[in-house]
Amino acid sequence: MQKAMKRWFPILVLPTLVAFIIAFIAPFIMGVYLSFTKFTTVTNATWIGLSNYQRAFANADFINALWFTVKFTVISVITINLLAFVLALLLTKAIRGTNLFRTVFFMPNLIGGIVLGYIWLMVINGILYYSNATITTDPAYGFWGLVVLMNWQLVGYMMIIYVAGIQNVSVELLEAADIDGASGFQKLTKITIPQIMPSITICLFLTLTNSFKLFDQNLALTAGAPNKKTQMLALDIYNTFYGRPGWQGVGQAKAVIFFIIVAAIALTQLYLTRRKEVES
């Protein structure tokens, strides 16, 4: 079996590889190339070297968007994972209707980001209406609106991953700890958390990258208003590329920088949390 797999490997992997090259590798290489050029549409480019990168870093919008994104990511990664973990703990206890609750919490994740954005826009504007304001009145409203939206969408998903992890925690160890007289908190920190480190790795990774790359929700909820103060990186790149004639190359340069940042953060996080994983 093993041998047969090895022999057929190139043929079996070919379709996926071709699709991957067409859909990911080729556009990526082209994207990097375009970031060094000046172009109106992607088919007529002239080489101009590094000046797109200079303009990208000199662009105040980009730096603002970067800080806004970082702040947003930090807050939402913490809140999403805390909430998801607490829910998972509750829903692995013997409570009636856990399956129903799990389904309910997971459901928001099934709705697309842009739709969620508009739903929350209506909800938030509906509430703020009573104080004669809208979500774009103050950048802080937009920021916390995004955090709430992101939590609502991702908590259920992360919860399911944590639930799976917690259900795999070895019952023998917990029983032994009970006999030794460990408290609930001790069991949590010394047994459960170390054993579910793989789940934590995945959840942190997913929330981190998803928050950093957030686009649809940002576009639907605030579109960057007021005055680009709630604009995140992906939206800034989109607006630079499509919204400003002559700035397409700069948009492309920003996209490459964006990729490097996301990749660096994600890989560092993977490395750090995976070191803490234990074999059970």
Added chain:
Amino acid sequence: MGKFSKILALGMAGCMLASALAGCNGGGGGASSTASGASSQNDTKVKEIYFLNFKPEIAEKYDAIAKQYEQETGVKVKIDTAASGEYEKKLTSEIAKSNPPTIFQINGPVGFQNWKDYCADLKDSEFYKLLTEENKDLAVTDGEGVYGIPYALEGYGIIYNSEIMDKYFKSENKKSDVKSTDEINNFAKLKEVVEDMTAMKEELKIEGVFASTSMAEGNQWRWQTHLANLPLYYEFKDADPTGNVILNGLKAKEITFKYNKEYQNIFDLYLNNSCTDKGLLSSKSVEDAMADFALGKAAMVQNGNWGWSQINEVGGNKTKAENIKFMPIYTGVKGEEKQGICIGTENYFAINSQVDEATQKASQDFLIWLFSSDYGKKAVTNDLGFITPFNTFTEKEQPTDPLAKEVLAWKAKESGDIKNPEWLFTAFPSENFKNEFGAALLEYVQDQKSWDEVTAKVIEDWKLEKEATAQ
């Protein structure tokens, strides 16, 4: 467990990184698969042309026209429409595809600079020859070449509901001396009437004199483009009374925003006498404003003749066609008694020079058919509602909707001593200039910026954006 999750984590990592890339490079993806196949139909008859429409409010009408054209000639016209404020984005992505738009729109000389490489020279074309002599000046030119053909003259001002106005002028409780809307011929009188009307809004059964000052993202063009036209028009007019303001605007590297106080005058009047509270304006769209007006919640709204279709289509519309009139936007500039409504165009057709000759020709044929055949002309005047600059249209063949009639009436007044300001905003440095202006206005509305800061921002942005586009 450990091994499985490691593989899972790595797999996830791969997927996420890959999708990060794909997200950034959506534009690139479309292009790589396209470059070939663009010119496979050289000698065969052109089967399809593609028109990227700028005006969402009449998108459906174009579909019917395309169907008729296909029936008559066998050439399929693909019509696509960009959402409001998204035209440049849509065009950027569409034009890189293997079947790019063959007819598209540029918004004047500034837009032309961006699409220069794609605009065919139409100097010797039959289509250009359709323009009447006096309107040939309106075309977008560069050196000897002609690259954009104007196709619709439009006008904007303050649209008012004369039914509500008459009710006010007949009321015994009014305090102002102005006796009819015709007497309003400067800002002082406008302000007097508007503020008096606000005081009597219960009696007039309105929620505010002006419809919502729409400040939602993508809906600020009535202020950062149209309203901004007036102060800058006067600024350039003052500097060179006999010159062409649009050309002077294009040349100007800096502005002083001399009439910023006048802009503030009218903008504050809109805000303080609106049917919507200031704090809620950032969620209001132009559609909302037109609905306010159509439903009789407001007596006035600043917009152009294209707004007629929106007013007309609002369900429960209470405003009768014969009561919809235009009044100039008065801001308090000296001598504005002679000012009319702003008439001009930012609608220019361009033909994509990168598609093959036969397709360019076929695209032109469609436009010529649209503006000279009997069916086409009827559709243009009745369905599209364009006031065209072409010699194929007689004086009777003009749209009959109330606002278009008003535009024609104001244009006719030019033979007297009324002067309708041109659309100088086609000379504004860039889209970004307008968007930044809009963002600053929103902050002013929300009390986060003072008027002086807005003024300073506008002056600075004009300079920066002119420098940037000169590069």
